[in-house]
Amino acid sequence: MPCTTILVGKKASNDGSTIISRNDDGGFEAKRIIVVQPEKQPRKYKTVISHLTVELPDDPVRYTYCPNVSKASGVWPTCGINAYNVSMTATETITSNPRVMGADPYVRYQPKEGRGTKEVPGGIGEEDLVLLVLPYIKTAREGVLRVGMLLEQYGTYEPNGMAFADENEVWWLETIGGHHWIAKRVPDDRVVIMPNQFGMDEFDFDDAYGAKKENLCSADLKDFTEKNHLYTGKEGVFNPRLAYGSRSDSDHIYNTPRAWFMARYFLERTYKWDGENADFTPESNDIPWSLVPEKKVTIEDVRYLLGSYYQGTPYNPYDNTSALKGKYRTIGVPNSDVCGIMQIRGYLPDAIKGVQWFSMGGSGFTACFPFYANVDELPKYLSATTETVSTDYMYWQSRLIAALTDAQYNSAILFDERYQNAVMNQGRQLILEYDEKILAGEDAGILKEANQKITDMVKKESDKALDIILKNASQKMKIKYHRGDN
Secondary structure: OOEEEEEEOOOOEOOOOEEEEEEEOOOOOOEOOEEEOHHHOOOEEEOOOOOOEEEOOOOOOOEEEOOEOOOOOOOOOOEEEEOOOOEEEEEEEOOOOHHHHHHOOOOOOEOOOOOOOOOEOOOEOOOOHHHHHHHHOOOHHHHHHHHHHHHHHHOEOOOEEEEEEOOOOEEEEEEEOOOEEEEEEOOOOOEEEEOOOOOOOOEOHHHHOOOOOOEEEOOOHHHHHHHOOOOOOOOOOEOHHHHHOOOOHHHHHHOHHHHHHHHHHHOOOOOOOOOOOOOOOOOOOOOOOEEOOOOOEOHHHHHHHHOOOOOOOOOOOOOOOOOOOOOOOOOOOOOOOEEEEEEEOOOOOHHHHEEEEEEEOOOOOOOOEEEEOOOOOOOHHHHOOOOOOOOOOHHHHHHHHHHHHHHOHHHHHHHHHHHHHHHHHHHHHHHHHHHHHHHOOOOOOHHHHHHHHHHHHHHHHHHHHHHHHHHHHHHOOOOOOOOOOO
């Protein structure tokens, strides 16, 4: 599942929040955003893809998630925030190499193939992970440990990375083969960039097997690495990317250019990114996994990057003057079903710490809006999406706006930018308004009202944007004729 992830430590963000975010590039699957109450959480869960049955604890808590509307291929819950103000996003599909896969193969479903054979369940994967983990964790670290336990018990059928955050910490976990895993705490002053490639480029085994302050891993990972001769780097600091990741021609088209564009944004003056003698190019294999940004990072920064398409570079697919346009896979792609940005604001009361920022239906040209996570339900415009196209729901309105903007980019982009700005500006205003009400002592029940107001605003602005962008596209249809036509 192609995706892009950005993580922000609390000292790297402009307000001290922890931020984890991801484009879910699922492939034109209609999405909805819902709240799951403890009594609705299953106690026994069966996966669709791997036919695996997992027994779940009996003490879940409320959480938000963003599942597919159709359950034909599973839940695919994407991301969310739970009642403890712990956030999770899963998963970022990453890469591996034959050395790893030979040593620890994936656990894949094997159907019954006739008399005398049995069905063999597979492991866990992106289809399941938020549902299996988020309702049961009180901290980001607990999220890592629960996923690690599940991987060691059941295995996985795919390579995945996933993020967890609470008000103090951000953690990143990457799977290694079928049963192994590695995780690292994101330093508070750093940003992490992940473009569908094994990312971690530094790890401390001494800490992982000792104090476990910043590094965690499966119990036998070091022995597994040494036994199978996985590390190909020089002695000194261990680089997991060299041991467990990939270094392929396809990475240079599909993955590393996205890392280059994101790192270029955060470290614009620190390195040379363009032309001869550039420190890093779109095809560099050693673009850092984490970095200290030149300025504090905002939600708007994260949203811009997750909807970006190499603006200001020769690779912009809309730049008809460039021979290099469209050479690399962009970050904001049409098959991005949802962009989720989870913000945990540790400086505020528990009721309003968790805010989720979402755009739906093709992240390049869609509006990003906030809502409070500490609620029992969400407005139907977000939560009741149908499988058929309808402007009654944010997902489908976003898809229509994005497709029509793309179709007439040069004339429509101004209307789209105004739309995105209007939603973000008013979303900020409403969040601040209701933050102040909670700080003044009002009951948290008003957060349902806040979310409804935000949703009503998003619907109004989306209606306006769709009207003008559709009219713009209609006026430029090729069958238009000018003899007396209006």
